[in-house]
Amino acid sequence: MPPRTPPAPYRLKTNPAVPPMARAASIALGLMRAAGVTRWAEMGDVLPAAVELADEEYRLLVDHIEILSFLRLQSRLEDGTRAPTVTVAVCPECGEWVLISSGPAPNRCEMTRGCAGKPVKAVVATKEQPTRQAAA
Numbered sequence: 001m002p003p004r005t006p007p008a009p010y011r012l013k014t015n016p017a018v019p020p021m022a023r024a025a026s027i028a029l030g031l032m033r034a035a036g037v038t039r040w041a042e043m044g045d046v047l048p049a050a051v052e053l054a055d056e057e058y059r060l061l062v063d064h065i066e067i068l069s070f071l072r073l074q075s076r077l078e079d080g081t082r083a084p085t086v087t088v089a090v091c092p093e094c095g096e097w098v099l100i101s102s103g104p105a106p107n108r109c110e111m112t113r114g115c116a117g118k119p120v121k122a123v124v125a126t127k128e129q130p131t132r133q134a135a136a
């Protein structure tokens with residue numbers, strides 16, 4: 001039997017228009033999903049081989065390392081119910097952030113008095129569809 005070649009690593013799809021912290025949280029949640037863990041600490045400093053991070057994405061994680069431990073990926077509890085995903089909503093105007101679970105981001109910034117920003121919720125980064133075959 002020929003040795004099984006591991007599948008080629010995939011890239012994560014994130015929205016470059018969202019605040020950098022929200023993007024970092026998206027990348028982290030995507031990595032946690034790829035690794036099958038629910039907390040950043042469970043990664044044990046080893047990024048899953050299934051994902052290929054761009055240098056820029058890696059730098060975003062390093063720059064926002066302080067929020068990664070707050071993130072939680074949805075998980076099934078012993079009683080069969082599900083613990084929600086915990087992510088951040090980041091205000092693009094003042095840069096303040098708040099932890100949120102299920103549901104949309106707050107409609108307006110509640111972190112800074114008088115701020116007119118509309119916080120952006122960080123979603124779990126999805127798998128970028130490979131484009132390599134198209135070039136072949």
Ligand SMILES: [Zn+2]
Binds near residue numbers: 095110116
């Ligand atoms: Zn704000």
